[in-house]
Structure formats: structure tokens, C-alpha cells
Amino acid sequence: MRILHVLSAEFFAGSVAYAVQLAEAHRAQGHQVWLLSDSDQLPTGATQLKAPIVNRRYGQRLRNARTIRQLVRQEQIDVVHAHSRAASWVSYLALRGLSVPLVSTVHGRQHLHTSTSLFDIYGDKVIAICENLREHLAAEVKMAPAKIAAIPNGVAFGPPPLPADEAALRVSFIGRFNGGKGERAAALLTQVFPVLLRQFPALRVALIGGELEHLPAVGKTALTQLQAEFDARVEVVGFTDDVAGWLARTTLTVGAGRVAIEALGAGRPVLALGEASYAGLVSEATFAAAAASNFGDISARQAGTAVDFAAVLADARVFLQAPQPVSAALQQQVRARYDLARVAARVLEVYQAARMQKAGIGYIPVLMYHKIPDAPLATKHQIYVTKENFEKHLAYFQQRKLTPITFADYLQFARGERPLRDFPTRPIILTFDDGYTDNYTNLLPLMQQYGYRGVLYLLGDFDVRYNQWDVDADPTEPRSDIMSPEQKRAFVAAGWEIGAHTMRHPRLSTLPLPEAAAEISQSKAALETALQTEIVSFAYPFGDLNEDVKEAVRAAGFALGVSTDTGGLTIEDDRMQVFRVNMFPNESTSSLFKKTSTWYRKYYRWKRKK
Template sequence: MRILHVLSAEFFAGSVAYAVQLAEAHRAQGHQVWVVADADSLPTGATLVWAGISNRSYRQRLRNARIIRQVVKREQIDVVHCHSRAASWVSYFALRGLAVPLVSTVHGRQHLHTSTSLFDVYGDKVIAICANLREHLITEVKMDAAKIVAIPNGVAFGSGELASENSTLRISFIGRFNGGKGERAAALLEQVFPALLREFSTLRVALIGGELQHLPAAGKTALAQLQAEFGERIEVVGFTADVPGWLARTTLVIGAGRVAIEALGAGRPVLALGEASYAGLVTEKSFASAAASNFGDISAQQSPSEVDFAALLADAQGFLRQPQAVSAALRQQVRAHYNLDTVAARVLEVYQAARMQKAVPSFIPVLMYHKIPDVPLATKHQIYVTKENFEKHLAYFKQQKLTPITFADYLKYASGELPLREFPRRPIILTFDDGYTDNYTNLLPLMQQYGYRGVLYLLGDANIRYNQWDADFDPDEPRSEIMDLGQKRAFVAAGWEIGAHTMSHPRLTTLPLPEAATEIQRSKTALETALETEIVSFAYPYGDLNEPVKAAVREAGFTLGVATDTGGMTIEDDRMQVFRVNMFPNESASSLLKKTSPWYRKYYRWKRGK
């Protein structure tokens, strides 16, 4: 893809570091990247274009918008990614009238502006860097939840744990010294550090970060008093490019956001203190809640940001009396959650989603079939369409000029492997669950006759040869045979997409999550091995899902998860819960018209409330 980042870079904040590392990760994957920023140089090989993004005068904003528009048109940019409100504002106007999507990463809580209600300046997709921020954007900023995805800032961790460079007992506060962070630093200088320095006679305190001149007056006074009393044990470092070196010389870090992430990933214990709250000593048990607030920087709801510094002092004293290393399990949690390659892949999905949402904004019918028998079945489960009736469906699709595609096809258009200008005017996706033998004898020949391909969702366990999840528990339910390996391979040879449907067809939400995750992951591996084809989509048995199960599907490496009668208004509203339309034995011409119409998803939500 051809990616343009727009950012305010007057000083090298965490958001700038994130944007630069993201740009480098995508460049390493072969994408072409440009950066528009108010910086003369940045540590990236991306093409840098100067613009005064931080200057909010209307005259400069117009210049910035003009620069961005020129770059977009000249370089044929596929997606614009902004990293500050100022960047989003000018990019929104720069892209007016162009079919280029806008993605914004929001790094902190947002103030409401008039332009927020008048213009959706954040664009087509919004990345919130933590769960609390996503909740804030939905509940307080009133953004559309479907356009917001929580993806943390990616970090390029070193190869291993930092080795301590010496045995000096040292606390390092790392962060900015202006604004809310400056107020926290001032409180530490007044209420925490004096007691610690007096109790621990060898302790040193390092103050690391930019904007030290903007430390609140009370903090400057407290700092001068500490320097007078403790001399060289107070290390005023200020801004430094050698944060890893200082981490290696630090016993305990106090900080939030990227500071906390890099410290924990390097094996350094962290007291998570941010602008919004104090999250305490980060442990395996507290990691999830600390990460949700970006280690104290972001609250989900507007509330007083008071911190119990007496509690923080007690925590620091307890730790320094008996220092403990960061556990291997916690380091692994942190490194997995913030892994730059994983984050870069997730962000690339957002780019693709924004691109498709812009180019194909309407509902794409995804129809769900199961059995295609010769004659009607004596079953209470109406999950079949006879061969005769199914041929009528195909004839109808042909008459209406509907073009069947697969999810794999769709993803090729999203990634740019296929040109968007060739995307079908009226696409439809035909899916078939479980892999019944009549799919081979009846379905496949009919689809080939019409020149169509579909998506076949199969179980990973090849030893399951009939619908045992139904027939074994209901004596009235007929036994329906499932294809053998050779028959399944015939679909691959015919150009069909194969999707996974778990190993054994359980209700995933009724299983312990690790067991459900195993069902999901093993099915992908088993099918890819047996059929020698890439598996990109997953179908939830019974349409049974919840957020942890969806997360397990994503973590297993699937790009899409398809549901039943639930999901977003479009595929890109939620790739892990794609809405599918149930197809029944006696569909009429009018029901086929309804279920394949662009307005059907809205109608269904209005009628059924889901």
C-alpha cells in the first residue's frame, strides 16, 4: 500500500515514536510510506514532507491541507493516517472529494470542539490506543462504535531482558514535566521522594524527560530543596535519547504509557502513574487493568484525577525494601500485547477496512447454506435447500447480475492485490457450512455449471463423518454424511475458499476459553495441512460467539469471522462478526430479492433488533 502519515512532531513525544516505528514496520513489509510533519528530520526512511501541523492558525491550516492534498494526488496515496487532532483536522479537509480513506489514531482523551459535531474530522476509522480510550470516544465523544478499534501502540522491543549495569538503588521518573505529567512529578518531589531518600541512604532519584523548564512552581521549589539536602543523589537528566541505558541503571520506574511498556518489556518493575490515575505496581494480575488505562494515563469516564500519594509512597517503600524482578510471564504478556509486528498487521487491517468501507459502503449479502439434498429432509432443523430449489437460486443470482465472490477475493481487493476498479458492482458471497457429502454430489456441479465459486466451512477433525452434534443427541434427526478428504480437495481444485468451523462443532461460549481457543486454532492448522490451502475465515458453529471467543479467532490468525444473524451493517464494521443471512428450504423470488438487497441488513436490524 501507499501510506501517508500526518503528525505534529515539534517534540519527540510517544505518539511520534509510535508513528515512526509503525512507518518503519510497514516499510519493512514492502509498503511505500510518506510522512508529513513539522520536523526537519525523523528517524525513518520514509519520505519526509515538512508542514506546520502544530500551527493552528487558519492560514497555516489551509497551507497544511493544500500540502497534504498535493502529496496524496501526486503520490497516489491509498490511505492517510493521522496521529493528532490537528493532523486529523487538516487531513479531513485535504481529502474532501477524494476517494482516499482517513484513519486517525487517538492517543488521549479528547476535548469536545464545535468542529467535532459539525465534521467527523477523525475520518473513516479510528484507532484508540487502549480500552478506556475507546469507551471514552463512544460514551463521551459520541463516536460511532463500529468505526473505533482498540489497538495499542506498537513497540520494537530489544532481543532480551536488560542486564543491570550496576547495583545502585535508583528510582527513575520518566515522562514529560509539563501539563498533567508535570503535576504528577511535582507531587512526587514534594510527597514521595523526600521520605524515600531519607529511608534508603544509597537511593538515587533520576528525573528523565523533556519540558523540565515547565515543571510547576511547587515542583521546582521541592526539587531545589532536594538538591540542597541530597546533592548528587538527585540526578536531573532531562531529555535523553538513551532511555534504554537509564532503564538498565534503574531499580524501579515510575511512569505511564510508552515508558511503562518499554520498561516492563525490558524487565524493569513499574509503578504505573499517569495523568488520570495511579495503577500501582504492575504485576501479572494487574496488567490487563493497567493496560486498559495505558498505565494510568487515560480514564474511561471524566472524573477527578486525584492520586493517593501516601499509597504510592507505601508501595515504593515496600518494593525497595525487598526488590523483585519482573516475572518472565509478565514480560511475555507485555511483549505479546505491544509487539510491533502484530500491531502493524492490525493497523494494516484497519487501512484495508477503511479502504473497502470507502469504496464499497453498502451491505454485501453473505448467504448461509448447509445441506443441498436431492429431496426434502425430515428434520426440524431447516438448514437445507434441495438441489432443485438451489438451482433456482443460482438462476436468480445470474438473472439479477449478482457476482459471487469469496472472502479471499474480497481481501485481495482490500489489500490492493486486485484493483478496486474491478470490484463487482453487485457482489454476493455464498457460504456452506459443515461439508456434507451432498455438497460434493449436488452443490459443486451446479456451481461449476453457473461459473460460480463459494466458501466451504469444514471441521478440522477429518474423522467426523456425519452430523454427530445433531444426530447423536436427537433420535428423530436424520444422519447426514460428511465428505471425505478427496471430495474436499475437489473444492480446492475448483477454486473455492475453504474456511474453518472448529474441530468438532461445539458451542464455543459453553467451553472454557482455553478449550475454545484450541478448537479454533487447531481447526485452522489441520485444514491448512490436509488441504494445502490458506485459511483466512472462520465460521462460528450455531453463530454462537462472545467477545472473548472473537478475540480467540483473531489471535488464531483468522482475518474474518462469520456469524449468523448478528454482526455489523457491513463487513468492515466488525471483521470478526460478519453478518450472514440464513437460507431456508422454501425461499421465494420475493425472499431472494429481499435477502440479496443492499437495504436488507438495515431492515433486519429494524425488524429483529440485532
């Protein structure tokens, strides 16, 4: 893809680091990247152009918008990514009337004034860097929840640093000295650090990441007094390129946002103190709640930001009396969640989603079939369509000029591997679960007769040769055989997409998460090895899922997860929960019309009050 980042970069804030690291990650994957910002000296190999994005005067905004529009046309940009409200405004103006999508990352709470609700300047998709921010945007800014993706800051973690010198007890505040962070620094200098320095004679306090002139006056006064009393034990570092080195020499880091992430990823304990709140000492037990607020920087709802600094002092005292390193489990969790490659892949999905949305590709009927027997089955599970009736379905699709595609086809268009002008006018996706033998004897010949391809969801364990999940639960249920490996390979040879359906068809939400994750990831690996084909989509057995299971599907490397009668109105509303329509034995012409119509999912939701 050809990606343009637009950002306010009058100083190197966390949002700038985020944009630069995304640019580098996507360049490493072969994408072409441009940055337009207040600086053309950012640490990136992407093409840099300079414009005063931070300048909000109307005349300058218009000039910035003109610059972006010219750049988009000249370089044939595929997506514009804005990283501040000012950047979103000028990008929104620049792209009016163009087919190029706008994605905005929102790094903090937005001002709740009239223009925020009246003008949706954030574009086609919005990335919120934490869960609290997603809630704020949906509940208070009134954004459509389907356009918001919660994706955290990505961090290019280096190897874990060597253990710090335990003899050097050090507390480091890392963050800006202006705005809300400056107020927190001043409060630490007046209420916390003096007490700690007196109680722990070996303790050093370091101030890292800001310029002293931005520190509030009360903080400057307190700092002067501390330096006079404790001399070299108070270290004023300011801006530094060696944050990693300072983290390695720090016993306890005080900070929020990216600072907290990098510290925890380096195995250094963190007191999470941000502009919105105090989240305390981060542990395995408190990590989820701390991460939801970006470690104290962002509240979900409008609220006061007062902090009990007596609690901060008490927590710091307890920790310094018996310092404990970050557990290996917590460090691993942080590194996995904020891994730059993982985050960059998620952001790329958002670009693709915005691209498809901007192109007007909305509802695509995704139909779910199972067995295609010669005659009706004596079963309480109405998950079959006879061969005779299925041929009627195919004739109906052909009559209505519906074009079957696969999810793999869809992804090729979304990724820019095939031109969107070639995307079918009336697409449909036909999916078939479990891999019954009648799929080979009846389904495959019929689909080939009509020139159609579909998506076949198979179990990774080829030793499963019948529907044992049904028979074991109810011995009266008829046994339905599953295809042999050779028969499964015939679908690959016919150009079908193969998807994964776990190893042995369990209800994933009932399993311990590690077992569910193994069922998911192992099925992908087993199918790719046995059938020598790329597996990009996953079907949840029984349509059974929850948020943890969905995340396990994404973590296993699937681009899409398909459900049963639940999910978004479009594929891009939630790629991990694509809505599929159940097909039953006695579908009529009218039900086929209904289930392939653009209004069906909205109707389904309304009818079932979902």
C-alpha cells in the same frame, strides 16, 4: 499500499514514536510510506517532508492542507493517517472531494466543545489507543462506534534485558516534565521521593525524558532541595536515547502510556501514574484495568484527575521493602498485546477498511448454507436446502445479476491487489458449513453449471466423518456424512475458498480459552497442510462467540470471522464478526429478495430489537 502519515512533531512524544514505528513496520512489509511533520529528521527510512503541522493559524492550516493535497495526488497515496487533532484538521481539509480515505489515531481525550461534535474531522476510521479512549469517543464525542477500532501502541520489543544489579535500588520517573506529566513529576518530588530517599539509604531516584525548564516551579524548588540533601542519589537524566538501558537499571518505574508498556515488556515493575489517574502497581490481576486507561493516562468519562499521593508512597514503600520482578506471564502478555508487528497488521486492516468504505462498498449479502440433499430431511435442524430448491436460488441470483465472490476475493480488493474499479456492482458471498457429502454430489456441480464459486467451511480433523455434534446431542437426529479428503480437494481445484470451522465443531464460548484457541489455530494449520491452500476466514460453530473467542480468531492469523445473524452492517464494521444470513428449506422468491437486499440487516436488527 502507499501510506502518508501526518503528525505534529515539535518534540518526540509518544504519538511521534508510534507513527515512526508504524512507518518502519509497514516499510518492512513492502509498503511505501511518507511522513509529513514539523521535523524531517525523525528516525525512519520513510520519505520525510517538513511542514508546520502544529501551527493552528487558519492561513497556515490552509497551506498545510494544500501541501497534503498536492502530495496525495503526486504520489498517488492510498491512505492518509493523521496522529493529532491538528493533523486531522488539515488532512480532512486536504482530502475533501478526493477518493482517498483518512484514518486518525487519537492518543488522548478530546476537548468537548461544539466543533468536536459538529465537524467529524477524524476521517473514515478512528484508532483509539485504549479501551477508555474508545468509550470516550463513542459516549462523549458521539462518534459512531463502528468507525472506532481500539488498537494499542505498538512497541518493537528487543530481547529481555539482563537482570538489574540488585545492589542498585533505583526508582525512575520516565515522562515529560510539561503539562499534566510535569505536575505528576512535581508532586512526586515534593510528596513521595523525599520520604523514600530518607527511608532507603541505598535508593537512587532518576528523572528521565524531559527538560527541566518545563517542570512546574514547585517541582524545580523541590528538586533543588533534594539534590542539596541527597547529592548523586538524585539523577537528572532528561532526554536520552538509552531508555532501555535505564529500564534495565531500574528497580521500579513510575510512568504511564508507552513508558509503562516498554518497562513491563522489559520485565521491570511499574507504578502506573498518568495524567488522568493512578492505576497502582501493575500485576496480572490489575493489568487489564491498567491497560484500559493506558496505564493512568486516559479516563473513559470526564472526571477529576486528583491523585492520592499518600497511596503512591505507600505502594512504593511496600514494593521497595521486598522488590519482586514482573512475572513471566505478565511480561509475555504485555509483549503479545503490544507487539509492533501485530499492531501494524491491525492498523493495516483499518486502512483497508477505510479504503473499502471510501469506495462506497457497503452491504454485501453473505448467505449461510449447510446441507444440499436430494430430498427433504426429517430433522429439527432446518439447516438444509434441497438440490431442487438450491438451483432455484442460483437462478434467482443470476436473474438479479448478483455476482458471487469469496472472502479471499474481497481481501484482494481491500489490500489493493486488485483495482477497486473491477469490484462487482452487486456482489454476494455464498458460504457452506461443515462439508457434507451432498455438497460434493449436488452443490459443486450446480455451482459450476452457473459459473459460481463459494466459501466452504471445513473441520480441521478429517477423522470427523459425520455430524456427530448433532447426533451425540440427540440420537434421533439423522446422520449426515462428511466428504472424504479427495472430495474436499475437488473444491480447491474448482477455485473455491476453503475456510476453517474448528477441529471438531465445539461451542467455543463453553471451552476454557486455551482449548478454544487451540481448536481455532489448529484447524487453520491442519487445513492448510491437508489441502495446500491459504485459509483466511473462520466460521464460528453454532454462531457461538464472545470477545475472547473473536480475539483468538484474530490471533490465529485469520483475516475474517463469520458468525450467524449477528455482526455489523458491513464487513468492515467488524471483520471478526461478519453477519451471515441463515438459509432455510422453504425460501421463497420474496424471502430471497429480502435476504439479498441492502436494507435487510437493518431490518433484521429492528425486527429483533438488536
